[in-house]
Amino acid sequence: MTGSDKYLCTLFIIISIIFLGQITVAEDENEEPVPSSLYSPNDHITILNANNFAPKVYNQRQVFFVEFYSSWCGACIGYAETYKQLAKQLNQWKNIVRIAAVDCADDQNLGLCRDHNVDAFPSIKYFKYMSTSPNDAIRYMGNKYNLDEVALDIAQLVYNDWTYRRPAEWPNFQTSNNYIRLEDILPTIPPAASLLALIVEDNPSRTAWAEMIAFANDKRLFVAQIQRSNPIAHQFGIMAPSGKSRLFLLKKGDPVPLYISKEHDSWLQMQNKINEHLAEIPLTGTLDLQQNEVLRDGKTSDDQKMLVTWSQFEVQMMDIITALRHMLMSEIPRKTVINGENLRALKLWLRAMKKVN
16 A cells, blocks of 8 residues: 555545544444433532533632543543542532532533643542632542542641631631630530530641531531640540540530540541431521431442443444544543643554554
């Protein structure tokens, strides 16, 4: 085959891929449809797109934790259940923290994902309080599979926002005076509160911040944080200079704890225990929730057994052509600038395409 013939062959393949989207392909009526998205509002996840992203995320008195994903991406499909579990666990935080997602495989969202410099899937970004542009987002670099750590990382980011903006509608995350006594705290509990959640934790007090976020709108509870060196901590038997966070749940006016958490309890276990005690207290005011759900820790370890439908991995020639077209028309143009190693990789890929005959 001459060089001219190879050029024409390659050109024909590329043109075929580009115009493939105009061809209607009949589907096997017995074949299950491929879902157009990995998430739904029933998953406690706010579905964002090019039309609603700005009005929902920007200039809001909330923060947004947004996953930019592609519905065909294997890593995204594998992470979807973990992200759903995170959204369920943090649903009680929704007045301050919204869990959201954008499907970058949807053609209408290509420009949105390009504007946010999404170059890998899944990518997760934290949008600050009153964000106004993509520049206000922080790329999440933590272990997204460790749900306990993700939640505490979000609590840290919320606290950072609070220290800078001090939103009046948010809880007061200020650490209690290290010399404050229990008899000083009990009289300061708001009249509507029946319980005091006292969390013993040195700075950064991420567990305490997490509980403050979770119960920000629940007037039945007052959350306070003290350090391990505080006399109150010593009063409750905490003498070690370092250790895990501890929860002491007290009834207003009673210095004897109703409940003391175990040394290795997570923020979610503490939240659950608080919810159990709040269930005995009638809801008051305009609390935007039914009785808070007691959740179990989600298992996301590799040893979970999964049912796999192996037929989903069958590949047809049409699938390959469709994937190549998507790469040419959607994935590659998403990058605003292609240089360095990425440019070299693109050239190698195009050379491989050229060898097809």
